[in-house]
Amino acid sequence: MMRPAIVSSPFAGRLNRTDQLMLQVILALIPGTLAMVWYFGWGVLINMALASVFALASEALVMWLRGRPALPALGDFSALVTALLFAIAVPPTLPWWLTLIGIAFAIIIVKQLYGGLGYNPFNPAMAGYVFLLISYPLAMTTWLAPDIPELLAARDLATLSFLDSARLIFTGALPPNLSWDAVSAATPLDEMFTKLDQNATIPEILASPVWGDFGGRGWEWVGNWFLLGGIFLLWRRVITWHIPMAVMAGLLLPAGLFWLLDPQAFPFPAFHLFAGGTILGAFFIATDPVTACTTPRGQLIYGAAIGLITLMIRHWGGYPDAVAFAVLLMNIAAPTIDHYTQPRVFGHGRREKT
Amino acid sequence: MHPSRLRAQQRPLWTFHGGLHLPDEKDLSNGMPLTAAALSPRLVIPLQQHIGTPAKAVVAVGDRVLKGQLIGEAQGAVSAPVHASSSGTVLAIRSHPVPHASGLNAPCILIETDGEERWAELPPPLGPRPDPAALRERIRWAGIVGLGGAAFPSSVKLNPGPGQRIRTLIINGAECEPYISCDDRLMRDRPGRILQGVRLLRDLLGVEECLIGIEDNKAAAITALRQSLAEGGDAAGIEVIAIPTLYPSGGEKQLIRVLTGLEVPSRGIPAQIGVLCQNIATAAAIADAAIDGKPLISRVVTLTGRGLGRPCNLEVPLGTPFRDLLDQAGGLTSRLERLLIGGPMMGFACDDLDMPVTKAVNCILALTQSEAPDPGPALACIRCGACAEVCPVSLLPQQMYWHARARDLDKVRDYNLFDCIECGCCALVCPSHIPLVQYYRYAKTECLARDQEKRQAEQARLRHEAREARLERLEQERKANLRKKKDELANRPASARETTKLAATSPDDTAEDPKKAAIAAALKRAAEKKAALASQGLAPKNTDNLAPAQQRQVEAAEARRRELNAAEDAARPQE
Numbered sequence: 001m002m003r004p005a006i007v008s009s010p011f012a013g014r015l016n017r018t019d020q021l022m023l024q025v026i027l028a029l030i031p032g033t034l035a036m037v038w039y040f041g042w043g044v045l046i047n048m049a050l051a052s053v054f055a056l057a058s059e060a061l062v063m064w065l066r067g068r069p070a071l072p073a074l075g076d077f078s079a080l081v082t083a084l085l086f087a088i089a090v091p092p093t094l095p096w097w098l099t100l101i102g103i104a105f106a107i108i109i110v111k112q113l114y115g116g117l118g119y120n121p122f123n124p125a126m127a128g129y130v131f132l133l134i135s136y137p138l139a140m141t142t143w144l145a146p147d148i149p150e151l152l153a154a155r156d157l158a159t160l161s162f163l164d165s166a167r168l169i170f171t172g173a174l175p176p177n178l179s180w181d182a183v184s185a186a187t188p189l190d191e192m193f194t195k196l197d198q199n200a201t202i203p204e205i206l207a208s209p210v211w212g213d214f215g216g217r218g219w220e221w222v223g224n225w226f227l228l229g230g231i232f233l234l235w236r237r238v239i240t241w242h243i244p245m246a247v248m249a250g251l252l253l254p255a256g257l258f259w260l261l262d263p264q265a266f267p268f269p270a271f272h273l274f275a276g277g278t279i280l281g282a283f284f285i286a287t288d289p290v291t292a293c294t295t296p297r298g299q300l301i302y303g304a305a306i307g308l309i310t311l312m313i314r315h316w317g318g319y320p321d322a323v324a325f326a327v328l329l330m331n332i333a334a335p336t337i338d339h340y341t342q343p344r345v346f347g348h349g350r351r352e353k354t
Numbered sequence: 355m356h357p358s359r360l361r362a363q364q365r366p367l368w369t370f371h372g373g374l375h376l377p378d379e380k381d382l383s384n385g386m387p388l389t390a391a392a393l394s395p396r397l398v399i400p401l402q403q404h405i406g407t408p409a410k411a412v413v414a415v416g417d418r419v420l421k422g423q424l425i426g427e428a429q430g431a432v433s434a435p436v437h438a439s440s441s442g443t444v445l446a447i448r449s450h451p452v453p454h455a456s457g458l459n460a461p462c463i464l465i466e467t468d469g470e471e472r473w474a475e476l477p478p479p480l481g482p483r484p485d486p487a488a489l490r491e492r493i494r495w496a497g498i499v500g501l502g503g504a505a506f507p508s509s510v511k512l513n514p515g516p517g518q519r520i521r522t523l524i525i526n527g528a529e530c531e532p533y534i535s536c537d538d539r540l541m542r543d544r545p546g547r548i549l550q551g552v553r554l555l556r557d558l559l560g561v562e563e564c565l566i567g568i569e570d571n572k573a574a575a576i577t578a579l580r581q582s583l584a585e586g587g588d589a590a591g592i593e594v595i596a597i598p599t600l601y602p603s604g605g606e607k608q609l610i611r612v613l614t615g616l617e618v619p620s621r622g623i624p625a626q627i628g629v630l631c632q633n634i635a636t637a638a639a640i641a642d643a644a645i646d647g648k649p650l651i652s653r654v655v656t657l658t659g660r661g662l663g664r665p666c667n668l669e670v671p672l673g674t675p676f677r678d679l680l681d682q683a684g685g686l687t688s689r690l691e692r693l694l695i696g697g698p699m700m701g702f703a704c705d706d707l708d709m710p711v712t713k714a715v716n717c718i719l720a721l722t723q724s725e726a727p728d729p730g731p732a733l734a735c736i737r738c739g740a741c742a743e744v745c746p747v748s749l750l751p752q753q754m755y756w757h758a759r760a761r762d763l764d765k766v767r768d769y770n771l772f773d774c775i776e777c778g779c780c781a782l783v784c785p786s787h788i789p790l791v792q793y794y795r796y797a798k799t800e801c802l803a804r805d806q807e808k809r810q811a812e813q814a815r816l817r818h819e820a821r822e823a824r825l826e827r828l829e830q831e832r833k834a835n836l837r838k839k840k841d842e843l844a845n846r847p848a849s850a851r852e853t854t855k856l857a858a859t860s861p862d863d864t865a866e867d868p869k870k871a872a873i874a875a876a877l878k879r880a881a882e883k884k885a886a887l888a889s890q891g892l893a894p895k896n897t898d899n900l901a902p903a904q905q906r907q908v909e910a911a912e913a914r915r916r917e918l919n920a921a922e923d924a925a926r927p928q929e
Contacts, residue, residue, distance in 0.1 A: 007789070008702070008791060008795060009698075009776070009791060010781055010791065011692060011698045013726065013727045014729050017787075117733075117736060118734035289738040290736050290737050294752060338753070343748045345620065345747055345770045346617060346747040347619050348620050348773075
């Protein structure tokens, strides 16, 4: 029968749920993840599973310490999204204890110590990633070569089976007949900027077989499949177009300008889009609602700045990829940008102001 | 008819930010024509059914009243009278539950109906082109208020003052809240009456254009009004306009924006931009008052929701208790979860079926569990900004929420809290199920209370300062007088000073007037006599020559004094 009249309007059923939003993000990660497994082996999935377990355990631990029920916090799936994004960002050969350190840092310190979901100023997955990148640069920059037969043959490289990957992650031991040199390869970004530093010209660099149609071979398709997931998020209205478009524009427009000025020293702009974490960053990381700007104009500024900073660090910084740094830098600026980009409220004309 | 065809060959329309496409659920209740509700044995007529000062009862308990008779008189400028909705006897005038969001009781006139429906004497019809003042007076007499739900007295709204020139009259038939279909049904069943009212309003205000805005999910209503307009002759300046269905396009400011592209300034009224807005049912009520001389004693109410057996629209005498209406809508079913007054977006919960229908009640909504599910506990805000995307006023609801939660009222206000129309869009899309509107209502109430406190403190301060200033002024005046006196004394010749001292009177008197001299002489004599007696030891004491009774009193008093002193000595602690 009738319930007491304490609550206030609206009474109609709510249209969205946080856990469903998070689940859709996880769903959107699937195509890109499969592409990564295809090119970089089972290590990606093993890392995802490890990171998820560590993230849920860290979240539950903090909830227990705070004397709060753990299930609602685990049930919003936000820790799971953090874990998956982290696992995608790190190399598929990362030792398990680094995943543990990175995730514990992300969930316990970056997220929960600031108050938990909704209160963290920094993107937890990226903060965890950057924490490891600074502390363990070698392990964090050792990437496998994409599993493309011609490419492997050309460089005499080998791939890792599921068991090989698992052994490498859990014990740190490579298969007896292989060395690191036989399985690892520079990422396209690494390749490009190391060679540029050695004063090679772009046409010389692009002569290498690691390059595909838009960027690094294999890598470009990972990017494409993440793009598909991003379009799914746009279609489901989990995210709006502002941040992804602004990130890409902020990266591509200046990159295009440099390329026009000196095509010998600056790569074609599409290279930036399909190398490294640009697509993943634009659609899945910069759009993290908690740490991004919330006003439409603010989101454009925020995204464009991430794109620009990424480009600047790639060209003139010490790290090959820079999406994580750019996102964290702009996280700090988000509240200020929001403050100065409030939309014009209905009935508050510029002229009517008294 | 398809919405796009309804909108063909129309004037251009504008949009507002945000809004929501909601399942309209109007089919539940809008299938059947309007029917009259059965007369209740008892009517409960609140003295305040409008915004403004409550009416004052002009009948007494036991009085016989006739249908349409004035029973409560308007008080002050912004007020509206109330009339008996049927004939009968006044049972009581007392506090009774009324449909108001506050949930508080209010004074009501209770009438036991006699079923005879005998009418009081009604005023004569006004002509087709009545004098504006006479029409306004008739509207005020009839107790007509905005029937869209706000219940602001129409006569006040229709008198925008000499400075305001109204160019556009907007008739609101948008009815954007889901479920509600009372305006829809009225437009379908009585388009002619509505248009009569619209013409009266058009001529009253002398407007150039008169736009009837209706959401395009009400194709039948749009067609009915257009047909009636085409048949009925005088259609000068009147246009029926189909607008896209988008909640809350029926909000006054939103509808004005959609139809004219103008924005009512923040905290302003439409008259400031030359626009006046009236609800479709209000227009019909104005026609009733002007043409038939009938006061506002009934209104159309939608009874709907899946918690009712047979949803419908009824024309209900004002004051009919909800309980009596529910039976005519098939009764409440066991699936009922929540009973609301108004729509699911802006309505409020009803917890007493004895509440009567008032001028502001447009819908009684019985929702089931699936229609009004419990949103569950609120989770943390993830700043997703979905609220800001749908806000029709372009506010930043999540920022207001954070500041309201932190009780930082200045900040909430900086984010334009008072522009919030409480439409509920933000709360509906919030994935964390935070009751956002509740936070804004809380913050608004707190702000208003604080303003009130501030005003009172300011007044108290001004009063205190005025008092201090007055006391200071009086003190200064006193001192100035004193100084003046001293100066005058100081400047006077020595002989005069002597005399004055003896006379001990006004220092202004320097002349040796005979009266003063006589007094001085008498005083001198008295003093001399006293001195002489004292020198002989014969100065009279007031204890000499006492009567025996007085002597006894003196002795008794001294005895008491001694006792008291003894007691005090005993009580004093040993040092």
